[in-house]
Every structure is written in structure tokens, then in C-alpha cells.
Amino acid sequence: MKSHVPVVVIGGGQAGLSVSWYLGRAGVEHLVVEADTAVHAWADKRWDNFTLVTPNWHCKLPGYTYDGPDPDGFMTRDQVVEWLHGWLETFEPPLVEHTKVTRLQRLSGDRFELTLDGPDGMRSVTCDQAVIATGGYPLPVVPPFASSLDPAVHQVHSEEYFNPEQLPDGSVLVVGSGQSGTQIAEDLHLAGRQVHLAIGNAPRVARFYRGRDCMTWLSDMGLYDTPTQEYPGGRAAQEKTNHYVTGRDGGRDIDLRRFATEGMKLYGVLTDGKDAELRFAPTLTAALDRADAVYNSICGDIDRHIEKLGIEAPEASRYEPVWAPEVDPTELDLAAEGVTSIIWAIGYRPDYRWIEASAFDGGGRPMQTRGITEVPGLSFIGLPWMHTWGSGRFLGIDRDARYVAEHVVESVCDGRARLVVAQ
Incomplete structure (x- = not known):
């Protein structure tokens, strides 16, 4: 490893490696530094029955697309x-693996110094361009009151859950109704565990509608390609949790109301807890209604697209609730209900404290345009909504990586070269 490299990409997931793919073809000397192993999160932070929620044809990386049978x-x-x-x-x-960047400091002369902690100890490397590819939200969130709950109750974050067998016998409380929370709740439910699920404001979407996967319709409608500044709903839409649905067993809806008819117990937002007593906001009915409204609204958007283009498709339909709570529950006694485990699926938060540069807003999120910041030489890749709804997904990584790589190549070559890659 040299003491100076023109470009350092920090993070060896699919986003960082996609930038590396383009830099390599442009002949730009660079280094990819990964704290673990390449794309390790897919193997190490997904449960055993995990499936993609986007169709396989969405899977596109530089020079490589899904070409399987399904x-x-x-x-x-x-x-x-x-x-x-x-x-x-x-x-x-x-690629250098098992090496963590613990500090990125901007030096005079438009260079960066990186402190690396690897198998051979600490060392420093300087670079002209630093591409941050560590993911948008690396730190799992657990509420402050989690430590005050009964220590006999086993607690794990969703990224630590792999299968029902790893949990103690008994009922399980899953907190969070985003994609991970609802799919883990389904996984436990199908395994015959008694599941309690605290849901938030996550919307849902039909898996299939009018003869096709909904995400295929949405792609045809351009939703994954619409720039963030033009996306309907603006910042508020971008801050929402992704719609819950599953690709399990060939794909299907996740209908929490149907789960309730089968014995799953639903609650609103978990607000507080101590020992074995938990308290919830009375938001269950509104949350279910809101999720269903989004589901039907998306179906309506697809209907209008079909009508506009004169596409032949099966008849339109709308979801009709199969269950509704008589009253919104506000309390849960873990001991009385036999709850022995809690799975926290309430998301992640950013952590860029190791980067010493004025590139972040008050919430600690990068201030960037298509990955490029106002700090010369500092860029990002793999962020949710970095450019479009497709950013951060397999469908949008190639386009985002090419754009960032083009910027890096022009900067390193002082504008004398452009990225030219055969597609």
C-alpha cells in the first residue's frame, strides 16, 4: 500500500466497488478500503429466509446484469x-479488506489524510479524491428505554436476526413495520411463533397488480428514474419508510390485517417501557388505514398509466380490509403475554463523525448533489435518494457510480480526460 493514492474509495460494498469498476476502466489509480470483506453485509446481516423485494431484473451492476431463469x-x-x-x-x-478508516481529515493543498486500522496496525494514507461508500445509515437504532426493560427478555436488532431457532422459546415482539420488520414478523409467524408487532407509519404496496409486479409497473412509469428534486411529495416523500411487501415464495402482499385474523397481535407506535410493561400510542387503526390508502393509491396510479397508454391488462381492483381493531391497544405486559424476545426493526442512523469536513447538515446527513459535495475531492455513493428513488438499490447503482466516477476522473485528470466505457 502506497503512502499516497490519487483516489480512495471507502467501503467495499456493491456501490463502492461499482465506482472502482469505472475507475479501473479509466486507468485511474485508486484503492478500495473495506472494514470487513467485500459485499459481506448480504451474507452477514440478512436473515436466513431473506429475499429481495425488487424483481431480479432490477439487479444491474457495471458490466453485469441478472441473466438467470427467473x-x-x-x-x-x-x-x-x-x-x-x-x-x-x-x-x-x-481492494484492501479487514481495514477500517477511522479518520478522514482534510489537509492543506486539497488533499485528504486517512487513518487506517488494519491487520498490521495503524497507518496513514493521503489521497486527492475520497469517495465515501459506507452506506447511508450504518448505525442500528435502539430506543433509549431498551436498557430499562426486564433483562430476562432477549433483545436483538433486526440485522442480528437470522431465524426463529436463535430466539428463546416464547412469544416475540417485533418493533417496526418497515420492510425488515414486517418480513421478520412474517418469518416468525410462518414458523408458528406468537408474534406481537408494533407498527409505525410505513406504507405498503401490492406485490402484483393487473397482471404484473407493481415495481415493474412503477419502473415503466419512470418513478425510479425521477430526480429527487422533481419527485412528487418532495422531501416528505423521501423521508418515508419504504413500502412493505415480500418476495418470499415467489412474491406476495404483506397484509397485517390478515396476520391479525391468524393470531398476530398488532399495536401502534411503541412509546415507552420499563421492566415488563410497554406503552403504545393509540395509532394502530390510523396506521393500518394509511398503509392501505397508499396501497390503493399506487394501484390507482397504475390504472391511469394503463389507461393513458391503452395497455391491455386484467381488470382494476382495490384492497378491502379483512380485519380492523376494536380498540387501539396502549399497553403490553411482556411477562403476562409470555414475550421472551424483542426484535428492534426501527432503522438506522448516519454516523460520519470520522469525517472531518464541512459536508453535513444539522442531522448529520451529507449535503450532496448526485453524490458530489461542495468540499473539493469529497463525494458519496450508495445513499438512499442520492439522485433518484432507485439510488441505493441495484437498479440505480450503476448510473450513480458512473456519474461519480466521471466527476472523479475529470478532477484527477484536471479535465483533460473523460470516462469512456463501452456499455
Whole structure:
């Protein structure tokens, strides 16, 4: 490892490695630094029955697309890992693994100094361009009152959950109704565990509608390609949790109301707790109604798209609730209900404290335009909504990586070279 490298990409996931793919083809000397191993999160932070929620044809990386037998299906965790390793066999990124960047400091003369902690100890490397590819929200969130709950209750974050067998016998409380929370609740429910689910404001979407996957319709409608500044709903829409749905067993809706008819117990937002007593806001009815309204609204958008283009498709329909709570529950006695485990699925938060540069807003999020910041030489890749709704997903990574790489190549070459890659 040299003491100076023109470009350092920090993070060896699919986003950082996509930038590396383009830099390599442009002949730009660079280094990719990964704290663990390449694309390790797919194998290490997904539960055993995990599947993609986007169709396989969405899976596109530089020089590599899904070409398997089921483009409209949903790869399992292990299939995604195999697919990604197949991509890594198509090129040789200058990757250093098991090495963490603990500090990035801007020096005079428009250079950065990186402090690296690896197998051989601490060392420093300087670079002209730093591309941050560590993910948008690396720190799992657990509420402050979690430590005051009964220590006999086993607590894990969603990224630590793999299967029902790892949990003690008894009922399980899942907190959070985003994609991970609802799918983990389903996983436990299908395994025969008594599940309690505290839901928030996450919307939902139909898996299939009028003969096609909803996400295929939305892609055709341009929703994944619309720039953030033009997206309907603006910042408020971008801050919402992604719609919950599943690709399990070929794909289907996640209908929490149906789960309730089968014995799952639903609650509103968890607000507080101590020992074995938990308290919830009376928001369950409104949350279910709101999720269903979004579901039907998306179906309506698809209907208008079909009508506008004169597409032949099965008849339109709308979701009708199969269950409604008689009253919104506000309390749960963990001991009385036999709850022995809690799975926190309430998301992640950003953590860029190791970067010493004025590139962040008051909430600690990068201030960037398509990954490029106002700090010369500092850029980001792999952020949710970095450019479009597709950013951060397989569908949008290639486009985002190419844009960032083009900027880096022009900067390193003082504008004398442009990225030219055969598509």
C-alpha cells in the first residue's frame, strides 16, 4: 500500500466497488478500503429466509446484469451473495479488506489524510479524491428505554436476526413495520411463533397488480428514474419508510390485517417501557388505514398509466380490509403475554463523525448533489435518494457510480480526460 493514492474509495460494498469498476476502466489509480470483506453485509446481516423485494431484473451492476431463469422472481439471500461474487470474478478491484478508516481529515493543498486500522496496525494514507461508500445509515437504532426493560427478555436488532431457532422459546415482539420488520414478523409467524408487532407509519404496496409486479409497473412509469428534486411529495416523500411487501415464495402482499385474523397481535407506535410493561400510542387503526390508502393509491396510479397508454391488462381492483381493531391497544405486559424476545426493526442512523469536513447538515446527513459535495475531492455513493428513488438499490447503482466516477476522473485528470466505457 502506497503512502499516497490519487483516489480512495471507502467501503467495499456493491456501490463502492461499482465506482472502482469505472475507475479501473479509466486507468485511474485508486484503492478500495473495506472494514470487513467485500459485499459481506448480504451474507452477514440478512436473515436466513431473506429475499429481495425488487424483481431480479432490477439487479444491474457495471458490466453485469441478472441473466438467470427467473427475471421476474426474487433472489434469496444466498442467491444474491452468489450473484455478487459472480460479478466480482469479472474484474480485479484494488481492494484492501479487514481495514477500517477511522479518520478522514482534510489537509492543506486539497488533499485528504486517512487513518487506517488494519491487520498490521495503524497507518496513514493521503489521497486527492475520497469517495465515501459506507452506506447511508450504518448505525442500528435502539430506543433509549431498551436498557430499562426486564433483562430476562432477549433483545436483538433486526440485522442480528437470522431465524426463529436463535430466539428463546416464547412469544416475540417485533418493533417496526418497515420492510425488515414486517418480513421478520412474517418469518416468525410462518414458523408458528406468537408474534406481537408494533407498527409505525410505513406504507405498503401490492406485490402484483393487473397482471404484473407493481415495481415493474412503477419502473415503466419512470418513478425510479425521477430526480429527487422533481419527485412528487418532495422531501416528505423521501423521508418515508419504504413500502412493505415480500418476495418470499415467489412474491406476495404483506397484509397485517390478515396476520391479525391468524393470531398476530398488532399495536401502534411503541412509546415507552420499563421492566415488563410497554406503552403504545393509540395509532394502530390510523396506521393500518394509511398503509392501505397508499396501497390503493399506487394501484390507482397504475390504472391511469394503463389507461393513458391503452395497455391491455386484467381488470382494476382495490384492497378491502379483512380485519380492523376494536380498540387501539396502549399497553403490553411482556411477562403476562409470555414475550421472551424483542426484535428492534426501527432503522438506522448516519454516523460520519470520522469525517472531518464541512459536508453535513444539522442531522448529520451529507449535503450532496448526485453524490458530489461542495468540499473539493469529497463525494458519496450508495445513499438512499442520492439522485433518484432507485439510488441505493441495484437498479440505480450503476448510473450513480458512473456519474461519480466521471466527476472523479475529470478532477484527477484536471479535465483533460473523460470516462469512456463501452456499455
